[in-house]
Every structure is written in structure tokens, then in C-alpha cells.
Amino acid sequence: MNSLVPLFVIIPLGSAFLMAIFGRIIKGFNKVLLPLALLFLTYLSIKFLLGAEGTITYQVGGFAPVAGVPIAIYLAVDGLSRLMLTIISLIGFLACFYSISYINIYTAERKYLILFSLMIAGMNGIVISGDIFNIFVFLEIASIASYALVAFGIDRQELEASFKYQVLGGVASLLILFSIGFLYWRTGTLNIADISTQLPYGGIFVKFIAMVFLVGFGLKAAIFPFHSWLPDAHSSAPSPISAMLSGVLIKAVGLYVIFRLFFNMFALSHQIAMIITVLGTLSMVIGGLLAIGQWDIKRLLAYSSISQVGYIILGVGIGMLILSRQGNTAVASLAIIGGIFHLLNHSVFKSLLFLSAGAVEFRTGERNMKKLGGLAEVLPVTSSTSMIASLSISGLPPFNGFFSKLLIIIAAVQAGYYLLALLAVIISIVTIGYFMKMQKFTFFNRSRVFWQDRNIREVPFVMCFSMIILALLCFALSLLMIPSLRDVVLTPAVNVLVEGLKYTNAVLGY
Amino acid sequence: MREMAFLGFALVLLGFWAMLTRKNILRIIIGFTIIDSGIHLIIVNLGYLPGRTAPILEKGMRVGDLSKHFVDPIPSALVLTAIVIGLAVTALMLVYAVRIYERKRTLNIDKYRELKW
Numbered sequence: 001m002n003s004l005v006p007l008f009v010i011i012p013l014g015s016a017f018l019m020a021i022f023g024r025i026i027k028g029f030n031k032v033l034l035p036l037a038l039l040f041l042t043y044l045s046i047k048f049l050l051g052a053e054g055t056i057t058y059q060v061g062g063f064a065p066v067a068g069v070p071i072a073i074y075l076a077v078d079g080l081s082r083l084m085l086t087i088i089s090l091i092g093f094l095a096c097f098y099s100i101s102y103i104n105i106y107t108a109e110r111k112y113l114i115l116f117s118l119m120i121a122g123m124n125g126i127v128i129s130g131d132i133f134n135i136f137v138f139l140e141i142a143s144i145a146s147y148a149l150v151a152f153g154i155d156r157q158e159l160e161a162s163f164k165y166q167v168l169g170g171v172a173s174l175l176i177l178f179s180i181g182f183l184y185w186r187t188g189t190l191n192i193a194d195i196s197t198q199l200p201y202g203g204i205f206v207k208f209i210a211m212v213f214l215v216g217f218g219l220k221a222a223i224f225p226f227h228s229w230l231p232d233a234h235s236s237a238p239s240p241i242s243a244m245l246s247g248v249l250i251k252a253v254g255l256y257v258i259f260r261l262f263f264n265m266f267a268l269s270h271q272i273a274m275i276i277t278v279l280g281t282l283s284m285v286i287g288g289l290l291a292i293g294q295w296d297i298k299r300l301l302a303y304s305s306i307s308q309v310g311y312i313i314l315g316v317g318i319g320m321l322i323l324s325r326q327g328n329t330a331v332a333s334l335a336i337i338g339g340i341f342h343l344l345n346h347s348v349f350k351s352l353l354f355l356s357a358g359a360v361e362f363r364t365g366e367r368n369m370k371k372l373g374g375l376a377e378v379l380p381v382t383s384s385t386s387m388i389a390s391l392s393i394s395g396l397p398p399f400n401g402f403f404s405k406l407l408i409i410i411a412a413v414q415a416g417y418y419l420l421a422l423l424a425v426i427i428s429i430v431t432i433g434y435f436m437k438m439q440k441f442t443f444f445n446r447s448r449v450f451w452q453d454r455n456i457r458e459v460p461f462v463m464c465f466s467m468i469i470l471a472l473l474c475f476a477l478s479l480l481m482i483p484s485l486r487d488v489v490l491t492p493a494v495n496v497l498v499e500g501l502k503y504t505n506a507v508l509g510y
Numbered sequence: 511m512r513e514m515a516f517l518g519f520a521l522v523l524l525g526f527w528a529m530l531t532r533k534n535i536l537r538i539i540i541g542f543t544i545i546d547s548g549i550h551l552i553i554v555n556l557g558y559l560p561g562r563t564a565p566i567l568e569k570g571m572r573v574g575d576l577s578k579h580f581v582d583p584i585p586s587a588l589v590l591t592a593i594v595i596g597l598a599v600t601a602l603m604l605v606y607a608v609r610i611y612e613r614k615r616t617l618n619i620d621k622y623r624e625l626k627w
Contacts, residue, residue, distance in 0.1 A: 133588060133591075137591060137595070140595045140598075140599070144598055144599060144602060147599075147602055148602065151606065151609075154609060155613075156610075156613045156614060156624060157624050159606055159609050159610045159613060160610065160622050160624060162606060163535070163603070163606050163607070163610060166599070166602065166603050166606065167529070167538060167542065167603070170542055170599050170603070171529070171542070171545070173595075173599070174542075174545050174546060174549055177549055177553075177592055178522075178549050178552070180588075181549070181552060181553035181556055181585070181588070182556075184553075184556065184584065184585065184588070185556040190584070
């Protein structure tokens with residue numbers, strides 16, 4: 001299974017090149033190749049998720065370590081990477097399948113699919129890489145592809161949003177490069193596992209590097225003080241791309257790397273854990289409150305992303321706080337399971353919400369809730385899948401969102417952070433509020449029946465298919481609460497974070 | 511070579527100042543490239559060791575002595591990669607600046623009022 005690891009980068013990168021060469025000559029080549037490639041990646045990642053154990057490493061170029069010093073570029077696939085790979089490939093496949101119909105409203109279909117493929121290659125690369133500079137390179141591949149995709153419509157708003165995203169994303173990348181340079185200066189290596197053995201414990205210098213990393217990746221993940229680009233960029237992009245950006249990209253590029261570096265590379269420190277938890281709580285509260293006033297469907301969903309990412313960080317941050325003061329490991333792993341479970345759930349229901357917002361826009365050409373209404377009768381599939389996703393993100397049983405929020409709140413109470421638990425409950429109620437507003441004004445408001453004088457039909461089968469699969473996943477992921485299933489999917493990912501610096505031994509094989 | 515590192519820091523600060531205070535899109539992009547160059551200077555400087563030469567293997571050199579004669583080549587390799595990435599990002603930004611100007615007929619960010627909320 002070791003030799004299969006590079007395929008996660010090779011397949012999307014290779015299909016991007018094939019599409020660039022043959023897509024112009026052979027008609028329909030792009031629309032067949034990319035979904036098939038992503039379907040194969042989904043199969044491969046699920047095979048890894050269910051079949052593999054422990055950390056799988058692959059040395060690029062096959063250079064063996066000399067005297068215990070790693071020379072080759074390491075690819076390391078452990079529990080957390082396997083979970084992320086599955087999310088990226090699955091959501092990527094569904095969004096790409098949906099795009100086959102959706103892309104007809106734009107002209108440059110080939111370029112869209114090439115950029116989509118490069119974005120997947122970049123995200124897969126970040127997740128499997130065990131080398132910090134390679135993380136930077138793959139991060140730039142994913143980011144540059146997403147800058148171009150956000151402005152794919154080349155309209156006034158889209159260009160403005162993409163420019164804002166480019167400037168802030170570019171500054172984030174520069175800060176990350178800056179701290180990678182200093183990390184190399186201090187440790188003489190770029191391998192994450194090796195850095196964690198060389199890095200001195202504590203000290204002002206390490207804290208400075210950690211803070212610069214946090215700002216850089218916080219900008220990429222749109223945590224509270226750095227969130228201003230997200231509502232513009234995610235609402236201006238074509239809908240399948242919004243689904244990829246909100247559902248997957250901010251997690252693979254931002255959250256995954258933050259968790260990887262702060263648990264597995266830096267030694268846990270109480271101050272950093274406190275900063276991360278506070279920022280997570282603030283983004284949860286402020287994102288939720290700002291979402292209430294939005295009238296553009298996709299903008300509301302984008303603000304809700306900020307809030308839900310806050311939940312994820314809150315869960316993992318509580319775990320980090322407990323671990324950093326050598327508290328109860330069981331409570332810490334409960335909190336981290338809640339966070340990681342919410343990450344998985346959020347990628348499913350948020351991409352479903354963006355896809356159904358895209359379906360509404362595809363048929364009506366309108367995103368402003370004040371002008372929509374009564375669509376439930378003409379778009380039954382879109383309306384019901386969107387309703388399932390709204391109930392799920394608001395945390396109502398028996399959908400998956402309920403269980404992950406419950407785990408986070410229980411862990412917060414057990415750890416003694418009553419204020420955080422209370423805030424999580426309050427924001428959950430606020431979430432129900434703004435999603436019911438969206439449902440009412442878009443799908444149910446019969447006083448303003450939007451479609452009467454127009455001919456509006458349900459969206460094509462291809463688009464319905466992706467939405468129905470995601471809606472079924474909203475039910476199915478609740479099953480992860482059953483301990484035997486949880487041990488296969490979530491527990492390996494959580495153990496990687498809880499065990500912290502044991503990552504080094506697992507990768508380098510000491 | 512220590513002066514080079516300070517020059518790099520100065521460029522980074524100058525670039526941030528330009529990005530934060532200028533209103534013209536092109537000047538923001540210029541500020542971005544100044545930060546980029548500053549960071550490249552700093553990283554190249556981190557690998558420099560006084561009194562050593564470029565890491566090029568010639569005839570008659572013994573492999574055991576190499577680590578005593580050469581500067582660290584990895585920071586230079588990192589900076590080469592980073593320069594290429596910076597080129598791509600800057601090119602994309604400039605293309606979008608041109609497109610924005612075509613649509614809005616202005617480069618002043620204070621006059622862009624469509625995405626304030």
C-alpha cells in the first residue's frame with residue numbers, strides 16, 4: 001500500500017495535463033476524465049481509510065535516511081490524513097459531477113475543470129506531505145487555483161472579491177514562508193517529524209514562530225480577526241467551487257495544517273492553546289451573529305462557515321487546553337473527537353447547502369432572498385435536500401450535526417468551561433434562526449410566488465444526484481456515533497492529535 | 511552579510527506599510543512584491559556562512575571536506591521555488607488589476623462599494 005501514496009497527487013495533476021492537451025481535440029473528454037479520476041481517488045481513499053493502520057510513509061526518490069537523518073521528502077499518511085483525503089476526494093467527486101451540468105452557464109469549461117483538478121492536487125498534497133516546505137508549495141498550488149476559480153465569472157463583484165482574497169491569501173503565504181525560513185534556520189531541517197525533535201522547548205523564539213504560523217494559517221482558514229475575505233470570495237465563486245472552498249479548502253489548507261503543526265510539531269503550550277480556543281470561540285459567535293442580517297443566500301452560508309469553523313476549533317482547542325496542562329486524556333480526546341467529527345459533518349452539509357443554493361441560482365438567476373419565494377413547489381428535490389442540510393447544520397437530531405455539537409458541548413462541560421458550553425448552545429440556536437429565515441424566504445414564502453410568470457423546472461438529474469447523495473450522507477454519518485464504526489473512522493485521526501509528539505517516531509521509524 | 515538580513519526586514523516592513531496605506535491597486539501589488547523580495551533576502555541570508563563558497567562539486571574535492579567549504583544550499587533552493595511561486599501570484603494579481611480597471615474604470619479601492627457587507 002506504500003507505493004500507492006503518491007497517486008493522490010499524481011492522478012489529479014496528471015489529469016489536469018491530459019485535459020489541457022487532449023481536451024481541445026476530443027469532444028467531451030474533460031467531462032468524462034475528471035469525474036472518473038476523482039471517483040477512483042474516492043475509492044482509493046476509502047480503501048486507505050478502512051484498510052490501512054498506523055502511519056504509512058513513502059520516501060520520494062527512495063533516498064534512505066543517513067545516520068538517522070531523513071534526506072528524502074517524506075509523504076506520511078496517518079489517521080488524520082486518511083480522513084482528510086476521504087473528505088477531499090468524496091466532496092471533490094460530487095462537486096465535479098454536479099459541475100458537468102452547472103458549467104453550461106459559463107463558457108470556458110475546459111479551463112474550469114483543469115483548475116478544479118489542480119486545486120484537488122494541491123489539497124491532497126498538503127494532506128499527505130510530511131515536509132513543511134512541500135506543504136507550502138502545495139498550499140500555493142491549491143490557493144492559486146482557487147484565486148482563479150473565485151473570479152471565474154469575470155464580473156465586477158467577482159473580480160473585486162477575488163482580488164481581496166488574493167491580497168490576503170498572498171500575505172498569509174508570505175508569513176508562512178517567513179516562518180518556514182526561520183524554522184529551518186533554527187533546526188536545519190524541513191521534515192516536520194525531524195523539526196519536532198530539534199526544536200527547543202519553550203522560549204520566545206519558538207513562540208514567535210508559532211504565532212506567525214497561526215496568523216498565516218488563520219488567514220487561510222478565515223478564523224475571526226482574519227475572516228473578512230471569506231464572505232466575498234465564497235459567495236462570488238461558482239456554486240460547486242463555493243462548495244469546495246467552504247466544505248474542503250479552508251479545512252485542508254487552514255485547519256488541518258494548524259492541527260498538524262500545533263499538535264505534532266510544536267510542543268503543546270498553554271498560552272497558544274488558549275489563544276486558539278479564544279479565537280475559535282470568537283469566530284463562532286461573530287460569524288453566527290453576522291449571518292443573521294444577510295439577504296444573499298450564498299453570503300449567509302459563507303458567514304455560517306466562519307461560525308461552524310469556530311465550533312471545530314473550539315472542540316479541538318478545548319482538547320489542546322486539557323492536554324497542555326496534563327489533564328484528563330479521556331475528556332481531551334472526547335473534545336477532539338467532537339471537533340474532528342464536526343469537521344467531517346460540516347464538509348458534508350455545507351457543500352450540500354452551497355450546491356442547493358447553486359441549483360436555485362441555476363434555475364432562477366437570483367440569489368437575493370427578498371426576491372425569491374415559494375420555490376418548494378417547483379424545485380422539490382432542491383428544497384428537501386436544502387431543508388435536510390439546514391436541520392443538520394442547526395444541530396437537530398437525528399442528523400449528524402446534532403451529535404458532533406453534542407460531543408463538543410459535553411466535553412466543554414466536563415472540562416469545566418461552562419461559559420464556552422453556554423456560548424456553543426446559544427450560537428446553535430442562532431444558527432437555527434438564520435437557517436429557518438433562509439428556508440422561509442427562499443422555499444416557502446407563498447405570499448411572493450416568484451415562479452408564477454416564468455417556466456421553472458427541477459434541475460437536471462446530474463445536479464440532483466450529487467445533492468441526494470450528500471443528503472443521504474447527512475443521515476448516514478450519524479452512525480459514526482456507534483463505537484465500532486467510530487473506532488474505524490474517527491478514533492485513528494483523533495489519536496494522532498492526542499499522542500502529539502509520537503508522530504515523530506511513527507514517521508521516522510525510530 | 512548581517513546587513514542583508516536587516517535590509518530584508520526593512521523591506522518587509524516597508525512593503526506592509528505600502529499595502530496598508532496605499533489606495534491604488536497597483537501600489538498594493540508593488541507592496542506585496544516588496545514584502546516578497548524582503549523575505550527572499552532574509553531566507554537566503556540564513557543559509558550564508560562567512561568565508562565559504564558556492565556548493566558546486568569540482569574535480570579533486572574530497573566528499574568528507576565538503577561540508578566545511580560550502581554554504582548551505584537548501585535556503586537558496588527554497589528561495590528559487592518561492593520566487594517562481596511569487597511570480598505566478600503577482601502575474602495573476604496584475605491580470606485581475608487590469609480586468610478590474612476595465613470593468614470599473616478606476617484603480618482606487620475607496621471607490622469600490624459593491625462588497626462592503
